[in-house]
Amino acid sequence: MDTEALYAVEMRHITKRFPGVLANDDITFSVLKGEIHALLGENGAGKTTLMNILYGLYKQDSGDIYLNGQKVDITEPNDAIRLGIGMIHQHFMLIPPFTVAENVVLGIEPEKNLLLDREKAIKDVEEISQKYGLIVDPKAKIQDVSVGIGQRVEILKALYRGAEILILDEPTAVLTPQEVEELFKIMRSLKEEGKTIIFITHKLKEPMATCNRITVLRKGTLVGTVDTGKTDISQLAKMMVGREVIMEVEKPPHQPGEPVMTVKELEAYNDLGIKALRGVNLILRKGEILGIAGVEGNGQLELVETLTGLRKASAGKILIHGEEMTNHSARNIIEAGVSHIPEDRRKRGLILDFSLAENLILGSHFKAPFSHGFQMDYDSVYDYAGDLVDAFDIRTTGIHSQVKYLSGGNMQKVIVARELGREPDIIIASQPTRGLDVGAIEYIHQKILEMRNGNKAVLLVSADLDEILSLADRIAVIYEGKIVGERDPRTVTEEELGLLMAGGSA
Template identity: 50%
Template sequence: MLENDKSIAVYMKNITKKFGDFTANDNIDLDVKRGEIHSLLGENGAGKSTLMNMLYGMYSPTSGDIYINGEKKEFKDPNDAIKAGLGMVHQHFMLIEPFTIVENIILGMEPVSGGKIDIKKAREDVMELANRYGFKIDPDAKIEDISVGTQQKVEILKVLYRGADILIFDEPTAVLTPQEIDELIEIITNLSNEGKSVIIITHKLKEIKRMADRCTIIRRGKKIDTVNVKDVTEAELADMMVGRAVHLDVNKKPQNPGDTILTVENLVVKDARDVNKLKGFNLDVKAGEIHGIAGVDGNGQSELIDALTGLRSIESGKVTFNGKDITNKTPREIIDSGLNSIPEDRQVRGLVLDFTIAENMILKNYNKEAFSHKGILKSKEIREYSKKLVKNYDVRPNNIDYFAGSLSGGNQQKVILAREISDDPDLLIAAQPTRGLDVGAIEYIRNFLIEQRDKGKAVLLISFELDEIMALSDRISVIFDGQILKTFDAKDTDEREIGLYMAGGNDEEE
């Protein structure tokens, strides 16, 4: 009986979770062995995070039981789960930016001496833990000054500091560079080798194959199967997850590029710290092409997106779009010129999470005669328009009165895609368009980008996923330290050559 088996770190038995009439988890069984790396795989909205939130005490099951190391547990809140040896690293980090690394790690569990926080002991304890797991950190650095990869290490140290033996990672590689992903996999493998149990929610099949021992697949709230990862292929995992064959190989028609639609000349843009982030940046994008920007995070991609969309001032240089100078124009003027964007962060820049799907669909167009008259919104027209987009873009659930914040990541991205493409823009900036999405949603969004290109529209693709850049792009420009090092015809290069330039190298270094 798994309930009493102490070699099983986690056993979730017959777990069902309902939200009103909606069943998020339907009679799911999950067992995780001690020292195992166990992956939880499923489409966006399949119920993976809901299941883990119950394990971590954030939700209570509607029915079913949870056993930890052979003992039945009822978690009223995360504090109960932490006491039982669980820790969770969320997809969106829960760190206080003005605080230092050590302050974030000890928050709520501060060592006290003489009625005061013993910061010296705290720093010693944190560094001892960091050195034990090979984390290179500056304990006094502020969160706002460190990279995303280091922030994730802080989150891991937070749960280890609290004594976690069972660690849950929710989409741990969604915002990491390839190098940081390699580091994380090494960290997780070391944790497993030490006897800790690790549960990973992820959509990335390559990473499951690289580090997981077993994988449980969930589809539409139901458990499909638990498999030994070494016994299945990536394609088989994808098929089980989606319930059909998934094709991520991109089939593009031969390119028929038109005129240059966007020209960026000698652009200089500062970052939030008043430091030049783009340093004489040059780029051109043609109608009827997908032009990919390849590069490691932090080389000026975010500043480029903000400058092109009117969200950041351009210090010098010129941006010409459709033959008109749009340098330092307002976001409204740029949108009206025919340039739309899928933002990097769908929750911060792409959606108002407390607005409904319908309200998010007209965020940019609410002032147009089709949706308002003399400042009064036309409710009927907005609802009809939103229902049409929800149907055409397969947004689930298809209830336009749902709040955007209640949607899965993939469906949030579909709302943004529907809003941006329905305007029929001449240029679409697609920044990290498939970040954190499952293979079904990735296939869907990639096909839409290719469709835009085949219509003669221009797409500027900015992605940290090199395989995505290689698969979709007609031309590829490599950004490094705020400049384009080289532009390639995609069919004439490979990942090795692009990777060399991403690291700041060149052909002469081969």
């Protein structure tokens, strides 16, 4: 068989090790010319490492790379670019004060009298944007355009450098539903132009909607490659985690009770001294899950930190069980019956060098039965930790092992076990399933629903719209630090939420 005629990319027997981690273990991965090919797997499965090798950011320890049937040696990104490979990273590599045109031509600028020929740069960008249907304003500054337009600029940068193979790394992570659909249209258009696209993702629905074939990685190894038309989401989930996964969340009807947290005209600043919350109003009731939907960076982090005592409010009020708790300490808020599952489990949720048992009592460590005066009662600590490990199915070598050696999913289970083990009245869960495999997501969702069904109040902040729609009883949309609308998940559409998330009216 003439592989040169078939395959744009062949990576044969690729192995890559980092200290203590086998990131890619003898992976063979092939992409047909002119196809959209998904590389699917949980965080840590080895997807981005494999593509970073193809793009020259890492060098494989062993194995070979072939482009169009020819063996190539890629030691740096310039080699990849020269060979027609472009990579659009999850976090854009754009310079905000520069214009669209200046960003696209950066590094290979057209010159006139030893200076940037701006007119030619603008003309070049207009021509390439028209050719591929990637409409942008070449004169607009990046700092003034939407995330979706920024992504188009990244794609144009790659095309301007002659890319025939495009690698998109988690490209939908920060897009509204409308921007996601627009991206998919762009991908299909590029495919029609003969481009080859590799789409890195951990989401299950998206590759089914856009890709010809899907390759699944798990724990650094190749599980298999399937045709999109011959598989389904359940099979992909099983390939990702190695077992059957319940994909639908069963949410029985539940009548919410009285308000337990009320937020009135809340304002706060971010770490740069810029106002991030601009008069937030919320009411959270017993026995309900209130979902906060929005594109990341619209005040979600500041809202959660202000509600949990980690950030000072500059104006407004927070009432918990009717008592004003604005700008109280994190300990006082915990004592008022509030638990917090933070979005950054390693930075905010755990002390990595502490043992599993010690992490499971953080926030309660100063109280009986764990502490008597200045003396810790470690027998009580170990008994309690052992019970939580069993109850929450934390996979560990023992309660004395350092928590930093746990997988991401088990780290999250430690935090959920600790926070729910306090039997709180209110749970503030921020991105509770970020970076987890579908099996761990299924487990966390069940625990959140158990709290709601047990008449607890849950504030769920998530960038995953599917998660919000499946779990929430009410959805509040945050945009530029304000709640711009509230919707019923049973009747709202993704398009309607997407409009609100982008600052429009729906």
